[in-house]
Amino acid sequence: MSSAHSRSSADPVSHALDAAVSAVVEGVKNVGAANPVVLIDGRSGAGKTSLARRLVAAWPQRGRVQLVALDSVYPGWDGLVEGVEYARSTILVPHARGLLGIWERWDWDAGHRAEAHAVDPSLPLIVEGAGMLTPATARLGDVRVWVESPAASRRERGLRRDGETYRPHWDQWAAQEEAxxxxxxxAQHATLVVAVP
Structure with a gap:
């Protein structure tokens, strides 16, 4: 057993994420498609981004997997609903129809959309972000993950990650998540619910 694995196993968050990746990988294998879509939702700081990145590294199929983080899509601090709809219409719907999807990154400093990115419908796709699982998006995802985590843990991770930039907006964003x-x-639209301490 390597020391890296030992450290990972000793860390309950890392252990939970490893278990979640294994479960999602099994779900992807069971889809049996070359271009499955994985949707990952959960509140801020729950572990969505870490899960998505680990999933890319552990992807069970050959070739490239595309990852889109909704943090690059939301149009500002009041934009959870609008960002999810934007992702649905520009990324998920074209992918489901076998069409090239084009989305533009939101420039948080400038306050407008910036450079364009393409989503290849022939390749697998992971989209992660708060708000991602809705009745409208669920039908477009093959494996749908809801990440649960205690409020105190989420806040500590979220603020450690984004620092003082996020602190003034935490409650504003949390209200949108609650809504x-x-x-x-x-969670009712998820094919898999995972818990991260």
Whole structure:
């Protein structure tokens, strides 16, 4: 057993993410398609981005997997709903129809959309971000993941990651997440619910 594995196993967050990756990989294998779509939702700081990055590294199929983080799509601090709809219409719908999807990154400093990115419908796709699982998006995802995590842990991770930039907006964003949970019941649309300490 390597020392890296030992350290990972000793860290409960890392251990939970490893287990989640294994479960998602099994789900991807069971889809049996060359271009499956994985949607990852959860509140800020829950571990969505870490899960998505680990999943890319552990992807069970040959070739490239595309990863889109909704943090690059949301149009500002009030943009959870609008960002998810933008991702649905410009990324998920074209992918499902076998068409090239084009989305533009949101420049948080300039306050407008910036350079364009393409999504190849022939390749697998992971889209991660708060708000991602809704009745409208769920039908476009083959493997749908809801990540649960305690509020204190999420806040500590979120603020450690984004620092003082995020702190003034934490409650504003959390209110949008809460509205999403009440309105869309994302866990009900998940094929897999994972817990991260």
């Amino acid at each position: 999403h949970i009440l309105r869309d019941e994302p």
